[in-house]
Structures are given as structure tokens and as C-alpha cells.
Amino acid sequence: MANHVVLLGDSIFDNGPYVPVNETVSDHLSAILPAGWRSTLLAKDGAVVSSVAEFQIHRIPQDTTHLVLSVGGNNALSVSAYMLGQKANLIRDALTALSRPLLDFAEEYAR
Numbered sequence: 001m002a003n004h005v006v007l008l009g010d011s012i013f014d015n016g017p018y019v020p021v022n023e024t025v026s027d028h029l030s031a032i033l034p035a036g037w038r039s040t041l042l043a044k045d046g047a048v049v050s051s052v053a054e055f056q057i058h059r060i061p062q063d064t065t066h067l068v069l070s071v072g073g074n075n076a077l078s079v080s081a082y083m084l085g086q087k088a089n090l091i092r093d094a095l096t097a098l099s100r101p102l103l104d105f106a107e108e109y110a111r
Contacts (some may be wrong), residue, residue, distance in 0.1 A: 005029065005039040006064045008056050009071035013043035040064075048074045049108045075105055 007013040013025045026041045033039060042056045052071050060067070079101040088094035 001065070002063070003034075003037045003065045004061060004063050005033065005037065005066045005068060006060055007039065007041050007043045008052055008060075008067060008069045009043040010047040010074055011043075011045040012070040012073065013068075014041060014045045014047075017045060043070070046074060047071060048078075049105070053111065072105065072109065075108075079105070 007025065007029070011018065016024050026039060029039050040061060042059050044051070044056070047056070049071050052069070082101070083098060086094075086097055088097060
């Protein structure tokens with residue numbers, strides 16, 4: 001049986017707009033895979049955890065043998081933008097405010 005690697009997630013894998021031609025993660029992966037292996041890029045720049053489940057997982061090819069997931073950076077960026085706008089007089093208050101988005105992320109990622 002031939003091996004088939006599928007990349008899921010965000011721009012960590014779908015990095016074409018940010019690197020020179022022929023220097024993407026997919027390009028590098030294809031160059032180092034053993035003979036007979038293949039790869040498929042399902043990751044999309046801008047994806048968040050929920051979009052992997054909603055738009056990528058159902059597209060995983062039937063013959064996939066290996067999944068690689070990198071997602072969460074865009075979730076963190078949106079939380080950080082929200083958190084930077086918050087005020088806290090005590091570190092305790094800042095950590096409490098941060099705990100809800102972290103718990104939400106953990107729950108979403110687990111799903």
C-alpha cells in the first residue's frame with residue numbers, strides 16, 4: 001500500500017503567498033518523501049480550528065495514511081487582538097480574563 005500524507009490546518013502549511021516559488025511546505029515535503037509516497041495539501045491560509053473540522057476533514061482522501069495538523073495560530077491572533085483592548089488593574093484580573101478564551105480554544109480543539 002502506498003503512503004499518503006495529508007496536511008490540514010492553516011498558513012503554516014498553506015504558505016505559498018509568503019515564500020518564494022517552489023519553496024512551500026508542500027514543495028519541501030514532496031522533495032523528502034520516499035519514493036511511492038504522495039502528499040495532499042488541504043490546509044488553507046487563514047483557517048481556524050473550527051474551519052478545519054468544517055471545511056477540511058470531509059475532503060481527506062480515502063487512501064490517506066498519515067495526517068499532519070497545524071492550526072490554532074489564527075485563533076490566538078484573534079484572542080490577542082481582543083485581549084490587547086482589555087484593561088486590568090491586577091494580574092489576577094488579566095489572567096482571569098485570559099482563562100475564558102483559553103478554555104474555549106481547548107474545547108474547540110478537542111472537538
